[in-house]
Amino acid sequence: xxxxxxxxxxxxxxxxxxxxxxxxxxxxxxxxxxxxxxxxxxxxxxxxxxxxxxxxxxxxxxxxxxxxxxxxxxxxxxxxxxxxxxxxxxxxxxxxxxxxxxxxxxxxxxxxxxxxxxxxxxxxxxxxxxxxxxxxxxxxxxxxxxxxxxxxxxxxxxxxxxxxxxxxxxxxxxxxxxxxxxxxxxxxxxxxxxxxxxxxxxxxxxxxxxxxxxxxxxxxxxxxxxxxxxxxxxxxxxxxxxxxxxxxxxxxxxxxxxxxxxxxxxxxxxxxxxxxxxxxxxxxxxxxxxxxxxxxxxxxxxxxxxxxxxxxxxxxxxxxxxxxxxxxxxxxxxxxxxxxxxxxxxxxxxxxxxxxxxxxxxxxxxxxxxxxxxxxxxxxxxxxxxxxxxxxxxxxxxxxxxxxxxxxxxxxxxxxxxxxxxxxxxxxxxxxxxxxxxxx
Amino acid sequence: xxxxxxxxxxxxxxxxxxxxxxxxxxxxxxxxxxxxxxxxxxxxxxxxxxxxxxxxxxxxxxxxxxxxxxxxxxxxxxxxxxxxxxxxxxxxxxxxxxxxxxxxxxxxxxxxxxxxxxxxxxxxxxxxxxxxxxxxxxxxxxxxxxxxxxxxxxxxxxxxxxxxxxxxxxxxxxxxxxxxxxxxxxxxxxxxxxxxxxxxxxxxxxxxxxxxxxxxxxxxxxxxxxxxxxxxxxxxxxxxxxxxxxxxxxxxxxxxxxx
Numbered sequence: 001x002x003x004x005x006x007x008x009x010x011x012x013x014x015x016x017x018x019x020x021x022x023x024x025x026x027x028x029x030x031x032x033x034x035x036x037x038x039x040x041x042x043x044x045x046x047x048x049x050x051x052x053x054x055x056x057x058x059x060x061x062x063x064x065x066x067x068x069x070x071x072x073x074x075x076x077x078x079x080x081x082x083x084x085x086x087x088x089x090x091x092x093x094x095x096x097x098x099x100x101x102x103x104x105x106x107x108x109x110x111x112x113x114x115x116x117x118x119x120x121x122x123x124x125x126x127x128x129x130x131x132x133x134x135x136x137x138x139x140x141x142x143x144x145x146x147x148x149x150x151x152x153x154x155x156x157x158x159x160x161x162x163x164x165x166x167x168x169x170x171x172x173x174x175x176x177x178x179x180x181x182x183x184x185x186x187x188x189x190x191x192x193x194x195x196x197x198x199x200x201x202x203x204x205x206x207x208x209x210x211x212x213x214x215x216x217x218x219x220x221x222x223x224x225x226x227x228x229x230x231x232x233x234x235x236x237x238x239x240x241x242x243x244x245x246x247x248x249x250x251x252x253x254x255x256x257x258x259x260x261x262x263x264x265x266x267x268x269x270x271x272x273x274x275x276x277x278x279x280x281x282x283x284x285x286x287x288x289x290x291x292x293x294x295x296x297x298x299x300x301x302x303x304x305x306x307x308x309x310x311x312x313x314x315x316x317x318x319x320x321x322x323x324x325x326x327x328x329x330x331x332x333x334x335x336x337x338x339x340x341x342x343x344x345x346x347x348x349x350x351x352x353x354x355x356x357x358x359x360x361x362x363x364x365x366x367x368x369x370x371x372x373x374x375x376x377x378x379x380x381x382x383x384x385x386x387x388x389x390x391x392x393x394x395x396x397x398x399x400x401x402x403x404x405x406x407x408x409x410x411x412x413x414x415x416x417x418x419x420x421x422x423x424x425x426x427x428x429x430x431x432x433x434x435x436x437x438x439x440x
Numbered sequence: 441x442x443x444x445x446x447x448x449x450x451x452x453x454x455x456x457x458x459x460x461x462x463x464x465x466x467x468x469x470x471x472x473x474x475x476x477x478x479x480x481x482x483x484x485x486x487x488x489x490x491x492x493x494x495x496x497x498x499x500x501x502x503x504x505x506x507x508x509x510x511x512x513x514x515x516x517x518x519x520x521x522x523x524x525x526x527x528x529x530x531x532x533x534x535x536x537x538x539x540x541x542x543x544x545x546x547x548x549x550x551x552x553x554x555x556x557x558x559x560x561x562x563x564x565x566x567x568x569x570x571x572x573x574x575x576x577x578x579x580x581x582x583x584x585x586x587x588x589x590x591x592x593x594x595x596x597x598x599x600x601x602x603x604x605x606x607x608x609x610x611x612x613x614x615x616x617x618x619x620x621x622x623x624x625x626x627x628x629x630x631x632x633x634x635x636x637x638x639x640x641x642x643x644x645x646x647x648x649x650x651x652x653x654x655x656x657x658x659x660x661x662x663x664x665x666x667x668x669x670x671x672x673x674x675x676x677x678x679x680x681x682x683x684x685x686x687x688x689x690x691x692x693x694x695x696x697x698x699x
Contacts, residue, residue: 056548069535
């Protein structure tokens with residue numbers, strides 16, 4: 001497999017830098033940057049992850065099957081797919097799951113955020129900041145940090161495995177609730193791990209804050225859910241820092257997907273303003289006041305202001321969200337009482353349901369149209385990575401111009417790092433990366 | 441330094457969700473030990489460093505769905521001493537093999553505005569349909585402990601210990617009450633390959649067959665029992681037609697319920 005090949009077309013004036021197979025992202029993709037006379041001519045983020053046609057294969061399936069089928073879109077964030085699916089189906093069927101069942105869903109999501117964010121912070125992103133090709137080689141010089149990372153990740157996985165049966169594609173989530181709910185005393189062992197995790201997460205925020213960050217800020221439109229009282233997981237209105245404030249079911253009125261020739265992932269844009277930014281940085285910027293006091297304090301101590309526009313610092317924000325997730329998980333466990341029934345009763349009906357939940361990488365939209373037996377007539381799924389693609393391309397355009405004097409190999413690596421700021425999940429986006437930089 | 445002596449491990453991805461290769465990174469307690477025993481030579485999800493082949497052990501995730509991948513798998517076979525497929529996509533075609541029962545052109549037009557940009561094959565097929573496979577590890581996703589067992593076994597040149605009996609045996613070993621006998625919950629456990637540890641019945645749910653068919657499964661007897669429990673023909677068809685829909689015993693059983 002070709003990787004990180006750098007081809008000088010002619011000295012300095014014209015060059016092609018390409019990475020044919022972008023590493024340390026989930027899925028398959030490539031980047032192509034064409035530079036002419038120190039100006040970036042063209043940036044293409046290519047997604048060659050083979051299309052899997054989920055929206056088509058869901059047609060004719062029962063509403064109850066959507067959480068398990070859509071989980072298979074992504075092995076890194078299956079809980080996100082399950083959560084968007086169950087909430088969209090419950091919206092369609094006119095029911096609301098609340099109380100302790102709702103709290104357990106937040107707890108499960110905390111587990112996935114921890115597992116996914118810790119994977120990205122330490123295994124995929126930190127090696128870039130420290131100049132290692134991967135975490136295994138980083139572990140040779142920083143064994144204690146990598147060991148702590150693995151144990152943090154394990155604590156996140158422990159939540160998902162405890163509530164869901166296993167870490168990847170958990171089996172316990174259903175439309176209406178769960179198959180089985182735990183007794184309060186069963187949480188005791190998990191709670192001990194999470195208390196250790198909360199302390200280790202606080203250390204992680206401090207550790208990420210001292211990494212070297214390039215000076216790079218852009219005027220982004222950040223988009224995330226906002227809930228009246230909570231840091232968002234499953235509910236809220238969709239808001240931005242540039243005036244967007246809509247209900248979830250109005251999503252398709254304001255956004256559209258574009259199909260470009262060089263990618264198997266559709267590009268999602270705001271109809272009125274184009275590119276936008278979803279994920280931890282967007283959530284943090286729009287919901288700082290909803291973080292727990294501990295997470296707010298840690299962010300401030302790390303030197304983060306409540307509005308952060310440097311995508312490289314997303315590694316600190318992810319760490320803040322990991323801390324929040326441990327804090328929130330412990331709060332939920334403390335207030336837990338076993339609900340009388342593991343799920344609520346459901347009655348199929350012809351209807352359409354909508355949901356957006358906050359996957360680790362940003363908002364995940366699901367829409368389903370059902371017939372009167374509860375079979376799926378039509379499905380629409382818009383994952384976070386396809387929403388960030390245009391912003392990633394814009395970042396690369398600006399970042400390459402800023403760093404244009406770097407030698408090709410360093411520039412290539414920094415472009416990869418700029419892409420990894422978004423923790424792109426390519427498997428999701430095709431339901432995404434290689435790097436080509438061409439200098440002319 | 442005896443670095444050069446270490447066997448080289450490569451991880452390859454075809455059409456999939458990345459969950460099975462993530463299982464390797466999810467081995468939090470074993471990952472650094474595994475990394476001590478092998479040279480992780482090609483694992484793009486985890487590393488930007490690529491060591492040239494040939495490789496002693498290749499783990500292959502995903503199914504073949506594009507003309508390009510149909511060619512690429514032959515390259516992977518040529519550079520691999522042992523090739524082990526991991527997960528339902530690689531061993532049975534995965535959930536994306538649902539296209540095999542429909543017209544793929546229709547599928548493309550449902551999802552994409554400009555179908556001509558999309559290159560895809562009519563069918564999603566397992567790796568063994570294209571090249572010789574040394575061992576198949578089942579599951580959607582695979583069990584990470586079984587993955588460590590398979591890697592260890594190949595390093596020690598022995599047969600992996602991954603029992604081929606049904607989920608029922610694991611359920612009994614776990615001391616579960618049978619969800620089908622006691623609660624009348626339709627369960628695929630009697631025909632499904634072991635390996636998960638009987639998770640679904642332990643969570644009061646019927647097995648949904650994500651590890652695919654066991655050796656010589658009696659799918660007919662099971663679907664008749666499902667009918668008695670009130671499952672419709674369409675329910676049975678959909679049940680066999682999920683993550684391992686294109687595995688032969690499940691495919692045939694589902695086809696007999698096509699009306």
